Amino acid sequence: MSDKDAMELTRRRLLQGAAAAVLTLAPGVTLLVGVETSARPAGTAVTAKNRWGLLVDLTKTADLGETVVAACRAENGWTGHNRPASDPQWIRTVTLKDPKTGGTKSLPLMCQHCAHPPCVDVCPTGASFKRADGIVLVDRHICIGCRYCMMACPFGVRFFVHEEVTGQKPHMPRGKGTVEGCTLCVHRIDEGKKPACVEAAAAKAPGAMIFGDLNDPNSEIAKAVGRQVVLRLRGELGLDQGVLYKGFA
Amino acid sequence: MISIPRILFVFFLLAASGVPAAAESGRTPVPAPAKAAKGEQCVEPVADMRRNHMQYLEHERDETMHKGIRGRKHSLKTCVECHAVPTPAAGGAKTIEPFCGECHQYAAVSLDCFQCHTGSPGGGTAAIPAGGPKR
Numbered sequence: 001m002s003d004k005d006a007m008e009l010t011r012r013r014l015l016q017g018a019a020a021a022v023l024t025l026a027p028g029v030t031l032l033v034g035v036e037t038s039a040r041p042a043g044t045a046v047t048a049k050n051r052w053g054l055l056v057d058l059t060k061t062a063d064l065g066e067t068v069v070a071a072c073r074a075e076n077g078w079t080g081h082n083r084p085a086s087d088p089q090w091i092r093t094v095t096l097k098d099p100k101t102g103g104t105k106s107l108p109l110m111c112q113h114c115a116h117p118p119c120v121d122v123c124p125t126g127a128s129f130k131r132a133d134g135i136v137l138v139d140r141h142i143c144i145g146c147r148y149c150m151m152a153c154p155f156g157v158r159f160f161v162h163e164e165v166t167g168q169k170p171h172m173p174r175g176k177g178t179v180e181g182c183t184l185c186v187h188r189i190d191e192g193k194k195p196a197c198v199e200a201a202a203a204k205a206p207g208a209m210i211f212g213d214l215n216d217p218n219s220e221i222a223k224a225v226g227r228q229v230v231l232r233l234r235g236e237l238g239l240d241q242g243v244l245y246k247g248f249a
Numbered sequence: 250m251i252s253i254p255r256i257l258f259v260f261f262l263l264a265a266s267g268v269p270a271a272a273e274s275g276r277t278p279v280p281a282p283a284k285a286a287k288g289e290q291c292v293e294p295v296a297d298m299r300r301n302h303m304q305y306l307e308h309e310r311d312e313t314m315h316k317g318i319r320g321r322k323h324s325l326k327t328c329v330e331c332h333a334v335p336t337p338a339a340g341g342a343k344t345i346e347p348f349c350g351e352c353h354q355y356a357a358v359s360l361d362c363f364q365c366h367t368g369s370p371g372g373g374t375a376a377i378p379a380g381g382p383k384r
Binding site for chain 1: 311315317367370
């Protein structure tokens, strides 16, 4: 049998190949432990050297309105079915009101990218995971749609896709039966760009949202955090979020 | 004759009756996946891709998802970019269905990639699911 014959595809071989692919699925899940550390040229893995964070200045967010929400929708292609109870809101605007003083603040709320994420603790399959650089993601390939992470999340920023999805963005697959949430625009960060909401906010209200590497003392965000009192939502939980807020007073 | 395995016995029968093996007969319908739109060289030899594309895709998807390694040569996105062709069932929009669906339907191997991933380059509006038996 020549080499050509050996590679010639017959129905029988295609079926055998498919069976082999299924068999490798289960061990594949365990292959992902251990990430080596190095600088990050293209084609290398993320490392804990970086810790991506987002600082939201609440003194400036009043001007943002739904800008950041629209930017996120446009970038990531998530849409709803006009059912507020179950529609995804990767980012939403929350208005806080102090009942005693009557004062209000509006803030954009999205996945807080915790250093100790409860959604990762409860995930039975490892689909909800934290990348080495601190971005909390859902691997939909192994998400079984149990929604434990939605229950565990103190911020209500994980969403279940109830219906079939069409027209996804090439960089942001979405599908029925899996859980999703803010990815901190991981596809943009990997290209060296800033998240879509941050870019939109910079145009509308400069300084309202600062993105950068919290581990790099020279980054804009690290400098801003260094001299400010910043707030982590539900700080009593000790989750050490990557998304920080300042300017509550 | 003490015990000839049954499969050999069947083979003898076939040989005796002059029935050729199905794959070589030319009477068996074979899948005809659509030609790549760009028509250039694939990332691997065609025979290799036919046999091993699922391993390449699965391996690199995990590395991209969990380690953030991007820009490797086996990426579903780049499959779609080359292999999407105008699809009548999608109203003439370019999708990868005529490429993937042809073999996957032939082999009755369900193809779940495009429940989540878009099968159209650039996202498109209404990408149809690529192939696989309907369940």
